Amino acid sequence: MRSSIHLTAREQRITWELLETLHSSLDLHEVLRGAYGVLCQLVPADHGALCVSLPEDPAAYDWAVADLPPELFAGYGALAPHDFVRSAVIAQPNVVLRDSEMLPRTAIERSVMYRRSRELGMRLEQAMAILFAVEPSWHGGITLYRDRRRPFSDRDRALLQHLAPSIAAATRSCRRFGDSIRRGDALEAALRREGMEVLVVAPPASVLSRSAGAEALLGRWFTPVERSASALPAPLATALGAAAAAPASGPPAAPWARRASHGELRADFVPFVERGRTLWVVELRERAVAAAPAAWRGRLTERQVEVAERVLRGWDNALIAEDLGCTPATVKKHLQRVYDALGVPSRTGLMAHAAQRG
Template sequence: MRSPIHLTAREQRITWELLELLHGSLDLHEVLRGAYGALCRLVPADHGALCVSLPGHPTAYDWAVADLPPELFAGYAELAPDDFVRSAVMKRPNVVLRESEMLPRAAIERSVMFRRSRELGVRLEQAMAVLLAVEPDWHGGVTLYRDRRRPFSDRERALLQQLAPSIAAAIRTCRRLGDAARRGDVLEAALRREGVEILVVAPPASVLARSAGAEALLERWFAPAERSAGALPAPLAGALGAAAGTPGAGAAPWTRRTRDGHLRVDLVPFAEQGRTLWAVELREGAVAAAPATWRGRLTDRQVEVAERVLRGWDNALIADDLGCTPATIKKHLQRVYDALGVPSRAALIARATARS
């Protein structure tokens, strides 16, 4: 256990400012940008990078601060195994390391990231970094660079080491409470829409939050074999996987229909801290019943066909539901029109609305 170092009056002022910035917001980017500015006054550096890995994707990062040419981090997931800084700190989480403790100088100069920085006109001569192991499935990182051969001192290393737990705590708070607040906004918006229940889902199928009536609705519409704790029912997980696999195409509504009604599910993506989550909106509809006055004029099968027309179903869907062919449905429907004296689907729906 390291003892806290004695801070000068100036260092103490900057440290208090940095701590206020770390805990003054739930916006991760705002927190880390503010912390980076204060940190560079405490530990002078020419460049820096502060990042958080995306949950479940240890080589994909949300770069909250990347005070370097953006080209350096292009395609970083593929470059990560060749980043000597990341490779070193991953082996010693929560411990501040300087470049001399990462690789011999000759090996650093042969490394992919060093040579790439030179090609981009940046001289990353010295580095100091720490991996912040904040959760089992994601982590944060702080790296400071100097473009002259002026090594980071023992005191500068000690200062960053002393601040690392506070930076990790701020990242954890932003991820947990900030994400929860954003999910809460999504849920609150859904609750303002009458008749809508909602799930907030991280692909492929993890349910992160749900509105009050969502679980009961899922139990009504999905068999136990289709459901599992904390996850989307299997049919919805398949629909979400298809939607997530075609970004920008727009997700078509998913619908399940029974004799007692229908369930419509809309899949709406939204961004949260560099990843895409999905709002799964659930709307339940009852059967559109034929007016009682029709029943004396139509056969039972004609009533079944008419009621499915009132739900907005086409002939193919009605045929599939009733176990016959679309041609048979077309014949039944024509007899419905004749019996009720209407010329078309639209007129049939209008007649039902008038309840005659």
């Protein structure tokens, strides 16, 4: 989520500096260390921690920034279950929380984390944090601390919430592409796991490299007129131009999509900087048509089958109408006849009926 907030001239200047830092490299530690220094100009803090973690393994933390005593992190695997900050943000991912929203003050002062910090000569009196639950396989997080009783304000919270999507996106880019782009085998393994193909593009449309299956995928989705040997297909080049022209501080662009009778192709555009120039990773994901069960075909007309299959893909009536060249009202009539023929009450019932028949 991205909050709505009016930035002062100073805040705008620092925000632009932060965004430039986030896109300055694909080295996770370099990016997050730089971002932390700039972030503290907007939201003053005495200490902080920025990390990437594996949800299933509390001990697997990659501390990109640990502006706290090393002893505090040396045994963090054992301390993690008692960390009230960690517990709170896991329960409310992608939302900035202050310590007052995590635990009552008396409970904080009785907590293992608070007592441990005081044993190390620190006074972690106030905290503010957010967990980036961007992908199932990993999480990212930021925690800011103050060592005196000066609570983080509503403005502090709004600023961090406003910047959180950009920090999360940069962390995601570093995790996915930082080392892998320079190690082809690792990139291919990551792509197979993610179920996608990628192109690395220099604006406006020069393809520098591509994953092993990208060429075949492009051949399935773009005509020879739209394609050339070394350039991004024209529709993708147009979408990339729009993404590159969008303000860096704005929300991420919606994925580009093309739909056909055999399925759907989606493209996301992820910027990164290498040797001082901005390049783009174009992520391509293909989704095949959800076929209607064979038993339906004897009970539905050909057009009703086409409508039902698009419902199984999760399309709404307007999208189905656009794809089939008719009106939403016509789609609604076809869909009602599908419900009547199959004895189901709704879209949800239709999907359940299909699932029961394999």
